[in-house]
Amino acid sequence: MKQLVFLALCSLLASCNDTADDDAEQPSSEPTALYRVTFEATWSAATHPGNYPAGAHFSPLIGVSHTHDAGASLFQPSLPASPGIKNMAELGNNTALRTEINTLIAQGKAFRLLDGRTATASPGSLTDTIRLSQTHSALSVVTMIAPSPDWFAALTVHDLFTGRSWAATRRIPAVFYDAGTDSGPDYTSADQPTTPVGVVREVNSLAPPLGYFVLERIK
Known part of the structure; x- marks a missing residue:
């Protein structure tokens, strides 16, 4: 009789341990996260002497949270720019790019639009917020470098959700x-x-960078 009680107790403890392990394997993070995105424009006559035009500024930020698929990003190096990227880079006009992003959202490739409405002189800063999901945890943001022929600054980050948790802060x-x-x-x-x-091609001739993107999870 004592042996039966002992075996039953062991079985109960094993069951409890299995439940605890199962719970530990479940992601503890929220399904979505809200981030504050700040672009710190550091481009100045001091940082880039002899290569700093009068009236230097950056156009309003525009971006999107999206899947990791190549077709979900705003642009791809080594491929032609979309009409939206062209207009943003040449004119600082985000109308066509906004339409392209909304199409990606409708297709399920993207989750939310970041749509800034103000430009900034450089040095200066631009701030907005955007929500990401666990299935749309990549983030792309662009802004025109102005004046310029067709140059832009960009952020592309793919790992804000690591599988168990959201990144708290990044400075990129x-x-x-x-x-x-x-x-x-x-x-x-x-x-x-x-x-x-x-x-589209990356330009590596400038150092230091023209600015930094700061990402802060706020919810």
């Missing part, structure tokens, strides 16, 4: 890109449409 250097749509060689060059159209 902005990457400088050429959209491949205008061949002007300098910030204030006259329009020189690229024919045939080129591809």
Whole structure:
């Protein structure tokens, strides 16, 4: 009789341990997270002497939370820019890019739009918020470098959700890109449409970066 009681007790303890292990394996994070996105524009005559145009500024931020699929991002290096990226990079106009992002959302490839409405002189800063989900945990944000032929600064980050938790904060250097749509060689060059159209490419000749993206989880 004592042996039966002992075996039953062991079985109960094993069952409890299995339940505890099962609970431990479940993701503890919220299904979505809200982030504050701040672009710290550090581009100035002090940081880039001899390479700083009069009236230097950045256009309003625009971005999207999306899946990790290549077709869900706003642009892809080594491929031609979309009409939305072209207009953003050449004119600081986000109308077409906003439409492209809303199409990605309708297709399920993207989750939320970040749609800033103000520009900033550089040095300066731009701030907005965007929500991500566990299935749309990548984030892309762009802003025109102005004045310029077709250059823009961008953030692309894919790992804000690690599988069990959301990143608390990140500070990431902005990457400088050429959209491949205008061949002007300098910030204030006259329009020189690229024919045939080129591809988006990263520009590595500038150091330090023109700014930093700061991501802070706020909810």
